[in-house]
Amino acid sequence: MAQDPAAFVTEAKGLRSLDVLVRGAKCASCLGRIEGAVGKLPGVETARLNLSTGKLHVAWRGVLAPRRVIEAVTGLGYGAAAVDAGASDTEKAREERALLTAMVVAGLATANVMFLSEPMWFGEDMDAGTMTMFRWLAALVAIPAALFSGWTFYASAVNSMRHRRLNMDVPISLAVLLSLALSLHATATGGAHTYFDAAVMLLFFLLIGRFLDARLRRRAYAAANALAAMQTASATRISTCGVAEAVRASDVRPGDMLVVAAGERLPVDAEVIAGASEADLRLVTGEVEPKATFVGQVLHAGAVNLSAPLRVRALAAADRSLMADVARLLEAGEQKKSSYRRIADKVAASYVPQVHAVALLGFVGWLIAGATLTQAAFVAVTVLIITCPCALGLAAPLVQVVAAGKLFKRGIYLSSGDALERIATVDHVVFDKTGTLTLGEPVLLAGEWSERDLQDAAQLARASRHPFSRAIVAAAGGGPAADQVSEHPGLGVEGKVCGRWARLGQAGFVGPKGGKRGLLFAFEGEPPVAFAFEDVVREGARSAIQRLQAMGFGVEMLSGDADERVARAAAAAGISVWTANATPQSKAEHLARLEAAGRKVLMVGDGLNDAGALANAHASLAPGGALDVSRLAADCVYAGGNPDAVVDAILIAREARGRMRENFGLAALYNLLAIPVALMGLATPIVAAVAMSASSALVTLNALRMSR
Amino acid sequence: MNVLLFMLPAAILLAGVALAGFLWSLKSGQFDDPAGDAARVLLDDDRPG
Numbered sequence: 001m002a003q004d005p006a007a008f009v010t011e012a013k014g015l016r017s018l019d020v021l022v023r024g025a026k027c028a029s030c031l032g033r034i035e036g037a038v039g040k041l042p043g044v045e046t047a048r049l050n051l052s053t054g055k056l057h058v059a060w061r062g063v064l065a066p067r068r069v070i071e072a073v074t075g076l077g078y079g080a081a082a083v084d085a086g087a088s089d090t091e092k093a094r095e096e097r098a099l100l101t102a103m104v105v106a107g108l109a110t111a112n113v114m115f116l117s118e119p120m121w122f123g124e125d126m127d128a129g130t131m132t133m134f135r136w137l138a139a140l141v142a143i144p145a146a147l148f149s150g151w152t153f154y155a156s157a158v159n160s161m162r163h164r165r166l167n168m169d170v171p172i173s174l175a176v177l178l179s180l181a182l183s184l185h186a187t188a189t190g191g192a193h194t195y196f197d198a199a200v201m202l203l204f205f206l207l208i209g210r211f212l213d214a215r216l217r218r219r220a221y222a223a224a225n226a227l228a229a230m231q232t233a234s235a236t237r238i239s240t241c242g243v244a245e246a247v248r249a250s251d252v253r254p255g256d257m258l259v260v261a262a263g264e265r266l267p268v269d270a271e272v273i274a275g276a277s278e279a280d281l282r283l284v285t286g287e288v289e290p291k292a293t294f295v296g297q298v299l300h301a302g303a304v305n306l307s308a309p310l311r312v313r314a315l316a317a318a319d320r321s322l323m324a325d326v327a328r329l330l331e332a333g334e335q336k337k338s339s340y341r342r343i344a345d346k347v348a349a350s351y352v353p354q355v356h357a358v359a360l361l362g363f364v365g366w367l368i369a370g371a372t373l374t375q376a377a378f379v380a381v382t383v384l385i386i387t388c389p390c391a392l393g394l395a396a397p398l399v400q401v402v403a404a405g406k407l408f409k410r411g412i413y414l415s416s417g418d419a420l421e422r423i424a425t426v427d428h429v430v431f432d433k434t435g436t437l438t439l440g441e442p443v444l445l446a447g448e449w450s451e452r453d454l455q456d457a458a459q460l461a462r463a464s465r466h467p468f469s470r471a472i473v474a475a476a477g478g479g480p481a482a483d484q485v486s487e488h489p490g491l492g493v494e495g496k497v498c499g500r501w502a503r504l505g506q507a508g509f510v511g512p513k514g515g516k517r518g519l520l521f522a523f524e525g526e527p528p529v530a531f532a533f534e535d536v537v538r539e540g541a542r543s544a545i546q547r548l549q550a551m552g553f554g555v556e557m558l559s560g561d562a563d564e565r566v567a568r569a570a571a572a573a574g575i576s577v578w579t580a581n582a583t584p585q586s587k588a589e590h591l592a593r594l595e596a597a598g599r600k601v602l603m604v605g606d607g608l609n610d611a612g613a614l615a616n617a618h619a620s621l622a623p624g625g626a627l628d629v630s631r632l633a634a635d636c637v638y639a640g641g642n643p644d645a646v647v648d649a650i651l652i653a654r655e656a657r658g659r660m661r662e663n664f665g666l667a668a669l670y671n672l673l674a675i676p677v678a679l680m681g682l683a684t685p686i687v688a689a690v691a692m693s694a695s696s697a698l699v700t701l702n703a704l705r706m707s708r
Numbered sequence: 709m710n711v712l713l714f715m716l717p718a719a720i721l722l723a724g725v726a727l728a729g730f731l732w733s734l735k736s737g738q739f740d741d742p743a744g745d746a747a748r749v750l751l752d753d754d755r756p757g
Contacts, residue, residue: 028747051744097734104730112723116716130712137716141723 004246005066005082007234015045017059018066021226022049023079030078037072053222055083083225084248092218099211102149106204109145110197113138117197121686128190135187135194142196143180150176150203152210168348168393171355175385176202182381191374195385198688202390205696209397213417216404220413224637227413227624235267236260238311256314260305263465270312272297276489280304280467283627284608286434286560286582288442288535290467292490302608302627306466308489326584326612330633333615342418343657344396347664351392355671359383362679375681382683386674391695395663398703403656406706411639412621412649419635422619423649424657425600429548430591430613432605433559433566436623437541437573437643440606442467442533444475449521453529455479457521459497460504463487468519468533469504492519500524535565537572544643545574551650554599558582558590560609587613604646606630621646659706663699670695 009018025034031049034056038047043062050057058069066082073080116138120131150173157173160166176199183194237247238257249267252258260266262277278290283302290306293299298315363380367373400417407414414420431437444454458476461469463485482502485495492505501524503510510520511528522528548555556577559566566580579590591613594601603610603617606626614620615633622634623641631637638645674691677683733739 028750031744031747032751049744050741051747052741097739100739101731101734105727108723108727108730112720115719133712133716137720141720 004234004236005070007246007248007251008082008084009066014061015059016061016064016066017046017057018069019083020056020058020069020073021081021083022054022056022073023226025049025051025054025078033076034073034078037076038069041068041072052219054226056080084250092214092221096211096214096218099152099207099214102152103204103207103211105145106149106200106207109141109149109200110204113142113197113200116141117194117685117689120194132187132190135183135196138194138196139184139187142200143184146176146180146199146203149200149207153203153206165345166349166352167345171348171352171384171387172202172206172393175199178381179385182378182385192378193685195382195685195688197685198385198692201689201692205390205692206393209394209401212401213397213404216401216408217414217416220404220408220415223408223639224413224415224624224631227637227639228628228631252314254314258312258314260310260312262305262307262309265304266299266301266312268301269315270299271315272299273311273313275308275310277308277310278306278466278490280306282434282440283606286432286607286609288434288438288440288467288561288565300608302629307464307487326608326629329584329588329612330615330629333612333617333633336616340418340422342396343421343660343664344392347392347395351668355384355387355675358387358675358679365679366681379679379681382681382688383675383678386678386683386688386691387671390692391667391670391699392664394696395667395699395703396660398700399656399659399663399706402659402703402706403652406652407636407649410645410648410652411624412645412652413637413639415635415637419619420653420656421660422635423602423621423653426602426619426650427552428554428594428599429556429602429604429646430594430617431545431555431557431573431575431643432603432607432610433557433561433569434535435606435625435641436604436610437557438535438537438569440535440625442471443536444471445532445534447530447532449529449531453521456497456502456523457504457519457529457531460485460493460495460502460521463495464493464504468531469493471533472504472519472531497523535569537569538641538643540642540644541573544647547647548650549574551647553650558587558605558613560587560607582609584609584612588616591617602646602650604643621649655706659703663702666698666702667695670698 005018005020009016022034025031031051034049035047038044038056038058041060041064043060043064044058045061046057046059048057049055056073070080070082116134119126120134153169153176154173156167156169160170179195179199183196183199185191186194234246235249235252236244236259237252238244238259244259252268257273258270272293272295274295277293279293279299280290281287281303284300293310299312359380362383363376366376366379396417400420403420404414434440454472454476458472458479459482461472461476462479462481464487482495482497485493487493488505488509491509492503494501494503496502502522504519504521507520510522518530518532520528520530545555555575556579557566557570557573557575558579560582561580563580566578570576570578582590587609591601591603595618600618603613603620604622605614606623608627608629611627611629611633614622614630620634621636621638622630624637624639625641626634626637636649638649670691674683677687
């Protein structure tokens with residue numbers, strides 16, 4: 001893939017550095033080999049590979065060409081691509097660090113408060129003065145720790161209240177803050193019980209879940225980015241004084257003049273200024289057949305220039321490089337997805353009012369029964385603490401961590417937790433054709449040609465980047481290339497094969513005979529031979545679709561390609577419902593119709609024309625080779641492109657949803673037992689601590705029950 | 709029981725030292741690449757040059 005690493009080099013005080021994403025490095029020997037090979041390059045001062053993120057940081061002095069760093073890594077058999085240093089995942093890394101710090105603070109505080117609480121639970125002969133001292137010490141540790149480490153819960157609770165919603169963080173924050181206040185009051189006035197231990201332990205358990213969740217999401221994000229980085233291109237810009245320089249695609253500004261070499265992908269939308277070539281629009285419109293380009297034509301980002309260099313003018317910066325209707329669809333999809341309510345939030349919304357009503361009832365009941373105000377308040381607060389949503393708060397995140405980990409191992413990278421829940425509820429799957437169910441690359445079909453014809457044609461084909469030429473070369477294998485080859489953009493190639501002039505190309509260029517599709521090959525003055533091509537269905541596509549159909553899913557194909565091609569591909573994949581000639585707009589409309597008919601649709605696609613549909617579907621997946629836009633619009637990215645991943649993702653998501661429901665059931669059952677105990681005023685600190693640990697352990701073990 | 713007056717603050721101080729140690733290790737990048745650090749133990753670093 002066309003990428004010039006020079007565009008990604010940063011320089012400070014004569015030290016030039018480059019971050020390279022390395023694929024396939026998993027073990028100590030990979031690490032040693034890669035660092036060794038890069039470290040030996042002239043002038044290199046630092047070469048350090050981070051195995052957790054797959055990023056190799058290289059710093060050197062002198063004139064070493066950045067390309068040699070990439071070559072040193074790829075020469076060892078690993079994938080390598082230069083990436084933007086630092087820009088990618090620092091925010092997620094910061095979030096993870098903050099959660100780790102909060103978790104450790106809560107953990108240390110829990111250990112210390114426990115050690116102070118134990119004598120209070122069991123030391124029956126402790127005098128009042130010693131007891132008070134222990135309590136003040138516990139308060140000294142617990143209050144700052146709980147205020148610091150619970151920050152993420154309080155902020156989220158306040159935020160959700162502001163939007164007049166209830167999420168799980170509201171009862172969590174209430175339980176922590178009320179138990180701290182109650183305990184402080186008891187410490188100051190010599191009251192019966194303090195719950196400092198329960199408050200910090202609750203936070204500690206919940207933070208373990210949050211931290212694991214954040215760490216896994218960051219790894220998935222990095223892995224999905226790595227898939228994308230392997231195909232990001234740099235661009236060649238012509239400056240005003242005519243000098244060509246390599247720049248990052250993200251640095252291209254509207255109006256910049258670019259040169260796109262044959263085989264390069266357009267980094268941004270651009271208008272053709274000079275040159276005649278052919279463009280491969282597979283990722284843009286889903287059409288397999290390349291299209292001839294003309295001066296003044298607007299080519300969209302993602303189109304691949306095939307036969308001759310083109311001079312183009314950039315129309316929009318990389319991040320806005322979209323057809324206008326796709327951009328509109330993406331925006332609509334984003335709004336739709338933000339309105340999705342997660343299972344945990346639904347549970348919280350029904351659970352919180354009930355528990356708070358029970359607490360109020362207990363307060364009033366005890367007052368009527370003749371208790372003092374303090375005693376009644378104590379009962380009400382213990383109801384809130386003991387029904388503390390520890391098990392509820394852990395119920396969903398833990399399952400999510402286990403499920404996302406399972407998906408990660410299969411090369412399926414989840415973008416968010418609610419995506420998992422949405423994938424679990426789909427009942428209809430819509431596939432894009434080109435690149436998703438098919439390889440996206442034409443393959444030579446059997447026809448009226450001999451092996452001799454194929455070998456002769458391959459000599460010419462070896463000089464061309466046209467997808468059909470590549471298919472001929474793939475079928476013919478290795479061999480010599482023709483002499484004096486010239487490529488005629490949009491027509492074909494011409495050259496000397498074994499001393500005789502020959503042509504390979506379109507019907508009008510080679511000879512009059514043949515269909516309008518495919519290629520003709522002829523020696524000068526001889527009748528031409530026709531080659532036909534087909535975009536073949538991926539291995540595993542048929543079995544994946546059969547599995548989906550057996551599970552009761554409606555399966556259909558939606559493509560921007562022509563009728564006959566879509567019909568053939570659908571038949572080969574075993575799909576009976578298909579739509580051809582779809583535009584980005586009509587793809588999204590088609591999904592809206594399905595949704596109006598009560599279907600929950602999972603969209604699987606990779607092209608620019610799929611992005612709108614991916615964003616608007618109930619849930620969506622994109623193969624790793626997808627365009628950036630589509631990858632970002634999808635809930636999930638899967639590596640390798642095998643459609644089996646779609647089935648795996650649905651199965652794992654469904655299992656996860658089952659476990660989540662069980663966990664909420666278990667937590668509800670526990671609350672049913674705990675509430676009467678608290679209402680009777682029997683929830684002593686030791687009862688609260690044991691009940692909380694036991695219920696948390698229960699939901700954790702249930703989450704881990706998910707088969708590995 | 710007077711020993712408590714000395715022991716309890718000492719225990720809490722120790723926890724504080726542990727916390728400080730953790731924060732330092734986090735800041736110095738020891739949690740940045742757990743997989744790499746596990747692998748690096750196995751490498752010989754007595755390569756010539």
